[in-house]
Amino acid sequence: MTAFDFFCLGRIIFGRQTVNRIGELSAALGKRALVVTNAGQPGDGGVVDRLAALLDAAGVAMTCCQQRGEPTVTDVEQSLQTAKSANCDLVIGLGGGSAIDAAKAVAGLMTNPGSPLDYMEVVGKGRPLTQPAAPWIAVPTTAGTGAEATRNAVIGCPEKKFKASLRSEHLLARLALIDPELAVGAPPEVTAASGLDALCQLIESYTSNRAGPLTDALALQGVRLAATALPRVCADGSDLDARESMALAALLSGITLANAGLGAVHGFAAPLGANFPIPHGAVCAALLPHVVEANIAALAAESGQHPYLERYAELGRRLNGNSTLSRAEALEACRRFLFDLVHQLRIPPLRDFGLQPAHVPDLVALARKASSMRYNPVILADETLTQILTAAAGY
Secondary structure, eight states: OOOOOOOOOSOEEESTTGGGGHHHHHHTTOSEEEEEESSOOTTSSSHHHHHHHHHHHTTOEEEEEEOOSSOBHHHHHHHHHHHHHTTOOEEEEEESHHHHHHHHHHHHHTTSOSOHHHHOTTTSOOOOOOSOOOOEEEEESSSSSOGGGOSEEEEEEGGGTEEEEEEOGGGSOSEEEEOGGGGTTSOHHHHHHHHHHHHHHHHHHHSSTTOOHHHHHHHHHHHHHHHHHHHHHHHOTTOHHHHHHHHHHHHHHHHHHHHHOOOHHHHHHHHHHHHSOOOHHHHHHHHHHHHHHHHHHHHHHHOTTOHHHHHHHHHHHHHHTOTTOOHHHHHHHHHHHHHHHHHHTTOOOGGGGTOOGGGHHHHHHHHTTSGGGGGSSSOOOHHHHHHHHHHHHTO
C-alpha cells in the first residue's frame, strides 16, 4: 500500500441549529473575536447579527471585517491590522470560501511575523509558517469550497495576476461548525456554482496522482451525495435534506483536497480568478466537464488500460447511480452527466465574465505554474489546455 499523510482539523460539529452553540464554543477559545464575513453586515438583521448576539451572551467581544470578493493580499493585511488594533485573540470566518480563507490567513499571520507574501506559494517567498495559527473557527454559509477543512488559504495577488496559497498544517481550523440551515438563503446561482465546485473538488481529489485510500473513500461518498442533492437544492433552496447532503459533500471535498490535491480545473482557476471578475465556483463549474473529457481522452491515448480510466469509470457509475455499467459505458456516463448538469444548472460560459480568445495563451502559461496542475492524472499538452479554456469560454 502506498504511504500517505492525512491532515484533518481538530473538531467538526455538523447539523441543523448547531450555530446556536457558537457562543460557548468561542468563549472556550478566546474573549475578543475578529469576525471576517461576506454573509451580510451588522444591522441587517441576518446571520451576522445572530452571531453577534450569541457571542455577546457568552461574554465574547466581536469586531467585524467585511470581505468583499475573493481575498487579496491587501484585504488580509487590512483585516490583520484590525485584529491587532482590537487585541483579538480569536478569529471566526463566517460565510463562503472567500471569507473563510481570509480568516484563515489572518489567524496564521497573527502568530507568524511578516506579510502574506512572505509565505505565499508561486508569487511570494514561500516561507513555512513555524507557529500554530491563532485559534479560529470556520462557520460556512455556502456548500462549496470546503475551506473549513483545508490547510491552505487562497489569496489573490493582482500585481502578479495570480492567486496562490498560504499552506501549512498550522492553518487548520480549531473547529468547523457546519449548520446546513445557514445556506438556505443563498441565491440559486451561488448554490449552483459553489455546489459544482464541491463536486469538482471531490472528482479532482479522487483522480489526483496523490489520491490515497482514505481520500478515495471520502471522495466517493461525497460524489454520491452531490450527484443527487445538487439538482434538488438548486430546484428548491428550502430543501433542508438536500442542503444537509451538500454541506457534507462540501466538507468531504475540503478534507480530500487538503490531502490529495486537485487538478487542471483548479490549475486554471488560479490565474482566471486573479485576472477576471469570475467567482471561483463559476470558474470550476464551467471548466469541469471539459477537463474531465480531456483527461479521459489523454489517458486513453496513453493506454486503453490506464488505471486512472477505471477511476473515471467508477465516478460515472456513482454519478449515475448504476454500478453495472461497463468501463466504456461508465466513462461516457461520467462525461455526459457533467455536461448535462452544467447545462441544467445554467452555468454561464467564461466569456460572460470578459474572457476573450486573445487572453487564452497567457492564461495557459500561467496555469502551468499553479500547484494544482501537478496533481492532474495526466500531463495535458498546451494545445489541449487551449482547447479546454476556449470551450469553457463558449467560443
